[in-house]
């Protein structure tokens with residue numbers, strides 16, 4: 001498993017441990033599983049959920065379904081990516097009882113986004129997760145070097161025609177970057193949050209918040225929750241690890257909306273640290289991918305294990 005800034009930071013946090021400081025009064029942190037999001041739900045959620053990764057079909061044709069059925073089995077949340085190789089409807093059919101959220105990118109052609117939103121609503125998805133840190137993609141040098149594109153037997157499951165297959169070719173560098181640059185709307189602003197809220201009744205979660213200032217704007221513009229995320233450190237070099245950004249954001253938000261975190265969550269103690277710093281729930285990305293890509297059952301076991309932590 002690769003280690004990036006997020007995982008490293010979780011290993012070292014907290015950075016200011018004091019030695020020889022009479023710690024005899026310390027007690028273990030108390031954790032209450034009182035997650036109540038979305039607010040209108042009666043159900044208490046597990047503390048760990050599935051981050052939305054794109055094009056999971058590259059790893060193994062059934063990874064998307066493995067993740068959704070594992071989430072269903074564990075009663076946790078599954079987030080489907082806009083640019084997944086499985087469609088909204090396929091996932092809804094494969095895991096009808098999973099709590100499903102839909103991760104959204106805003107396309108230049110707003111009808112594309114409108115269509116995704118209404119299909120997610122129809123298919124019973126419970127929230128929209130707008131990824132706000134990727135209006136355009138970072139220079140993923142390996143993707144450029146390798147001329148990354150989707151093999152011809154795979155396509156983006158949520159679309160037809162060019163929107164589905166443009167990613168199967170790389171003209172000058174990375175096919176993924178070319179897809180994003182030509183189709184995603186890089187001009188989105190906070191006003192587009194208003195637009196999004198006007199076209200859906202689903203709660204809106206903003207994923208990719210890293211500063212208190214942006215967290216406050218998220219509240220001002222009506223987000224139901226935020227995910228403190230740096231896209232698994234895949235977007236911008238030298239940004240802070242999410243565990244480092246979390247506590248300042250928690251202070252600024254001051255309980256007004258729920259805060260979730262992803263990035264580098266690899267073991268129970270990472271979950272505990274995030275909860276201690278104010279997150280209501282964490283998401284995991286790569287561990288679920290690697291688990292499902294390797295052995296279907298291993299991933300199920302892994303999420304059961306996560307579920308164990310969620311009920312402590």
Ligand SMILES: Cc1cc2nc3c(=O)[nH]c(=O)nc-3n(C[C@H](O)[C@H](O)[C@H](O)COP(=O)(O)O)c2cc1C
Nearest residue numbers: 051052053054081131231232262263264284285286
């Ligand atoms: C292969 C891969 C594809 C991803 N695709 C998306 C995506 O389509 N949309 C998105 O919001 N985040 C995407 N992410 C970021 C994850 O949702 C999540 O923020 C990140 O993986 C969390 O970090 P972790 O992998 O350390 O748990 C992707 C991550 C990976 C590893």
